[in-house]
Every structure is written in structure tokens, then in C-alpha cells.
Amino acid sequence: MTEFVKHIPGPRAQELVARDTAVMAPCSGRVYPFVMERGLGSEVWDVDGNRYIDLNAGIAVVSTGHSHPRVVAALQDQAAKFIHMAGTDFYNEPMVMAAEKVTSLMPGTGEWQVFFANSGTESVEAAIKLARYNTKRQNIIGFYGSFHGRSYGSLAITASKPYQRKGFFPMMPGVFHAFYANPFRPPWDVDAEHVAQYALDFIEKTLFTTTTPPEDVAAIIAEPIQGEGGYIVPAPGFWQGLRDLCDRYGILLIADEVQSGVGRTGKMWAIEHEGIVPDIITSAKGIGSGVPVGAMIARKEVASVWKPGAHGNTYGGNALAMRAVYETLSLAEEGLMANASEVGGYFMDRLHELEDRFEHIGDVRGRGLMIGMDFVKDQKSREPHTEMANEVMTQAFKRGLLLLTCGKSTIRFCPPLVLTKELVDESIDILQDTLKAVGA
Ligand SMILES: Cc1ncc(COP(=O)(O)O)c(C=O)c1O
The missing domain is CATH 3.40.640.10 (Type I PLP-dependent aspartate aminotransferase-like (Major domain))
Known part of the structure; x- marks a missing residue:
């Protein structure tokens, strides 16, 4: 289990969230209080020094990793x-x-x-x-x-x-x-x-x-x-x-x-x-x-x-x-596309292992490093379990993993294409703890 016991959001993050709320138009629906300080590859640090693995890359944007x-x-x-x-x-x-x-x-x-x-x-x-x-x-x-x-x-x-x-x-x-x-x-x-x-x-x-x-x-x-x-x-x-x-x-x-x-x-x-x-x-x-x-x-x-x-x-x-x-x-062209295929395949296999063990994971699907994990109320009806997907996202944040949802009940994984298998393994450990914690 990854040690991630710092208080989140920390004091700097809390201060910046308050200042942001005062002056930013409220149409942005931020889902948890991550306040970025810096990033490198697939890892990011917040303004209080907490480290996270970034599995959304600024919504599938930072394809070459942070500050390549x-x-x-x-x-x-x-x-x-x-x-x-x-x-x-x-x-x-x-x-x-x-x-x-x-x-x-x-x-x-x-x-x-x-x-x-x-x-x-x-x-x-x-x-x-x-x-x-x-x-x-x-x-x-x-x-x-x-x-x-x-x-x-x-x-x-x-x-x-x-x-x-x-x-x-x-x-x-x-x-x-x-x-x-x-x-x-x-x-x-x-x-x-x-x-x-x-x-x-x-x-x-x-x-x-x-x-x-x-x-x-x-x-x-x-x-x-x-x-x-x-x-x-x-x-x-x-x-x-x-x-x-x-x-x-x-x-x-x-x-x-x-x-x-x-x-x-x-x-x-x-x-x-x-x-x-x-x-x-x-x-x-x-x-x-x-x-x-x-x-x-x-x-x-x-x-x-x-x-x-x-x-x-x-x-x-x-x-x-x-x-x-x-x-x-x-x-x-030179390698990140190939890495997306290889590390994506590995990530998918590891997520399928979780799918076999947790009854509320209804589906794991995708290609390369564009993968979705869909939560269901039960396997037969496949009714979307929106609350559980949201809870996984917020609980994972508290454990050092940046995730976002999409659709009604899906956690999306769209990390930087530089993601490594070591970071996949670390992410799977955090995810597993999170899934246990939310009763998935
Ligand atoms: C498939 C697709 N098309 C268009 C857009 C809009 O892009 P933007 O937010 O840069 O305007 C998005 C954004 O999420 C998208 O996913």
C-alpha cells in the first residue's frame, strides 16, 4: 500500500482554491482540489509538495508528458x-x-x-x-x-x-x-x-x-x-x-x-x-x-x-x-505511439485482473492508453454506478492518483504516452486500495 498520508488539500492549495473561487467564472466544475505546482513525465506535484501519478494528462492533452x-x-x-x-x-x-x-x-x-x-x-x-x-x-x-x-x-x-x-x-x-x-x-x-x-x-x-x-x-x-x-x-x-x-x-x-x-x-x-x-x-x-x-x-x-x-x-x-x-x-512517431501500445496493453491486463476481483467493475475497454473502467450496480443489468465512479475518483486523489470520470460511470485513463510499467504497477496498487475502500 502506498504511503500517502499528507493532509489534502494542504494550506497552500486551500488558499489558492479560495482565491480562484473569488475571481474565476464558476462554469468550471473542478471535481477535487488539485493545485498544480510542477510536473515531469507522468508525475505531478501540488503546491504543498504532494506527489501524484497523473493518469489524465490534463484531459488527454500532455501526450509527451509534462514538460518534455x-x-x-x-x-x-x-x-x-x-x-x-x-x-x-x-x-x-x-x-x-x-x-x-x-x-x-x-x-x-x-x-x-x-x-x-x-x-x-x-x-x-x-x-x-x-x-x-x-x-x-x-x-x-x-x-x-x-x-x-x-x-x-x-x-x-x-x-x-x-x-x-x-x-x-x-x-x-x-x-x-x-x-x-x-x-x-x-x-x-x-x-x-x-x-x-x-x-x-x-x-x-x-x-x-x-x-x-x-x-x-x-x-x-x-x-x-x-x-x-x-x-x-x-x-x-x-x-x-x-x-x-x-x-x-x-x-x-x-x-x-x-x-x-x-x-x-x-x-x-x-x-x-x-x-x-x-x-x-x-x-x-x-x-x-x-x-x-x-x-x-x-x-x-x-x-x-x-x-x-x-x-x-x-x-x-x-x-x-x-x-x-x-x-x-x-x-x-519515434516511440511514444509504440509505448502507448505496449504500456497500454500491460495496463489493460492489470485492469482486467481488478475487473475479475471487484464485482462493481462492469467493463474495462479501450485501446492503447485510452482506457475506460465502467462501474455497474450489478453485472446483469449493467446499470451505471455513477456514485461509485465518482467516489473512486475522489478517494484515489487522496491516495496520490489523479483520475477523471467520463460518461455516466466510467473512470478514464488517458495518461501521458510516456507512462512506464512501474508507474502502472504503482497506480494499480493505489487503485486496488481505493476499490477496497469504496466497497467496489
Ligand atoms: C472528441 C472531442 N472533440 C472536441 C473537443 C473539444 O475540444 P476543446 O475543449 O479543445 O474545444 C473535445 C474535448 O474534450 C473532445 O474530446
Whole structure:
């Protein structure tokens, strides 16, 4: 059992939480009082000197680990040269290099072009705008349980938690929702093996025949693994079916890889596990190692229709962000993606051992270092045990492990891709103690 007996939150943390509460807009829902002082790799320290293992990486952002020396060196070098020179109006080498790098790492054999943004939601906005512009159609199909961001276009597609939309209607029109092929909790009373077909049939036989004609649909957008929705790996055949559907009706297929991309699942893009090539990939989070940046990468024949001025922003292509992107993608390519696969596989095996021993763990699923542990009230009904997932998160914090939940009852593990097996073992020990303490 790990010794972690310090009083949490400590005095510095308490003071900073109080000051934060006074001046920060209260829309952020912080779930426990972790106040960061510094980080290194997969470990972080709070302002009172307590050490934690970070198994969420700032919500799947710090892919190369906290303050990776190569990222730090690139940022320092760039900051001394120049920090910003509007990428929409001028040229600069860091932007060209980042664009060449990301477009060289795309699935399939075709050519790609990139638009740089500053966040996930902006990448999704760019994808929606490109899809409408390219197809001259208006409608977008998204999925229940999905999360694509909080700006109005992406929020209209986001369908993961009602409080994210409450008070903000009306949404952007032209959005329709379908069912994600969730094999653990199928939306219909069918076996897991039939879920994908039911989900695809719903789009073709219900949506297309009742609410939106396919000729008016510009794009279908989905996450290769639903993130905020609960780390749900869709049933086999779902993505191939979506690809076929899109090809049949001239619809663009968008894979939102904001959370799943950049090596996290053991491949550069999670969609590569599905063996299909989408038309557009949206990225952010892990692509900048913590520097705010997003990328909307589209097949060249899709992106190249945009006329100059059709879309733009001030900070896209920011030199610091571009250096971070280049370094991050290089590190992913050179070994972090392979580490995600290997350490992720090991982590998954260790979590399955816990699943066998604790009756309220209903499912452990994921790919690479994108893993979810789903808590259930009982194994038969699979009713989500929300309170238990929350309790595991807060109790683990008190024992030195930073976790976050997602969906209704899932603990998500999305650590830095530099995670080691030793830290996995230490995390499993803490988790085991936590699970015993909460009566899992
Ligand atoms: C799949 C996905 N898309 C889009 C977003 C929005 O990204 P951002 O918060 O950077 O706007 C998120 C954020 O969690 C996400 O997980």
C-alpha cells in the first residue's frame, strides 16, 4: 500500500482554491482540489509538495508528458526568435514544418491539407464549415453520447450531458443525432454483434426516410472512441458501415480525433484501427503537448475547394504552437505511439485482473492508453454506478492518483504516452486500495 498520508488539500492549495473561487467564472466544475505546482513525465506535484501519478494528462492533452525536454527546448528556442506572425496573412517555417509533418502522418495513400486552429471545438467548427462549403449541403449527423466542443456549431452536435446544452438553446440548426454502436450498453435489446448494423440501419432506414433526406447531409461526424461519452469503443463494422453509407450518398465522413489521436491508441489516429480512411480528421489536445492548438486535416480534394478568405483566424499557425506540434508528432512517431501500445496493453491486463476481483467493475475497454473502467450496480443489468465512479475518483486523489470520470460511470485513463510499467504497477496498487475502500 502506498504511503500517502499528507493532509489534502494542504494550506497552500486551500488558499489558492479560495482565491480562484473569488475571481474565476464558476462554469468550471473542478471535481477535487488539485493545485498544480510542477510536473515531469507522468508525475505531478501540488503546491504543498504532494506527489501524484497523473493518469489524465490534463484531459488527454500532455501526450509527451509534462514538460518534455524536447518540447521545452523547442518552445524556448522559438520564443527567443519570434512568438507569433499571423499564419493567415504571412508565412513562417515552423508552420510549414508542422503542416508537412501532420499531413505526412495521415491514413491511406492520398494527399491531405491542414487548417490550424487553437482548440478542439475550433477544429470541429472548421470541419463543419468545410463540409458545408464543399458539398453545398447543410445537415450534419452526429451521435448520442458524443462530445465535439462548446462553441455553437460543435455544441449543436455534442450530445453527451444535458448540462452542457442547458440554457443555450436554440442550437445551430441542421443537426441530427443517431445512435453510437455501443457494444456494452446497446441502445436496442440486441446482442453486441448486431449493434453496428442496428445503428447503421437507424441512419439509413429512419433518419433518411423521416427527418433528413441524405441529399441534404453534408457530413457524418463521430469519435473513433467516444471520449466524454464514456470511453466507448464502437462495435466492429460500425465505421466501415459509416464509410459505405457516406460513399453511397456523397456524404463526407469526419473522424473527431481530438481526444483519441496522436498516438494515444497505439496508432497515430484511432480511426486506423477501423481500417477505413475518413475525409476529414479533427485534432487538438494531444497534438500540442499542452500548448493550445487544433488542426483540421482534410483530404486534399476536399480541402482544396476553399477560396482564400473562406475561413481563418488570428492565432492558427502560431509559431510556439507549431513548434510544439512538430516536436509532439515527431516524438509520437519515434516511440511514444509504440509505448502507448505496449504500456497500454500491460495496463489493460492489470485492469482486467481488478475487473475479475471487484464485482462493481462492469467493463474495462479501450485501446492503447485510452482506457475506460465502467462501474455497474450489478453485472446483469449493467446499470451505471455513477456514485461509485465518482467516489473512486475522489478517494484515489487522496491516495496520490489523479483520475477523471467520463460518461455516466466510467473512470478514464488517458495518461501521458510516456507512462512506464512501474508507474502502472504503482497506480494499480493505489487503485486496488481505493476499490477496497469504496466497497467496489
Ligand atoms: C472528441 C472531442 N472533440 C472536441 C473537443 C473539444 O475540444 P476543446 O475543449 O479543445 O474545444 C473535445 C474535448 O474534450 C473532445 O474530446
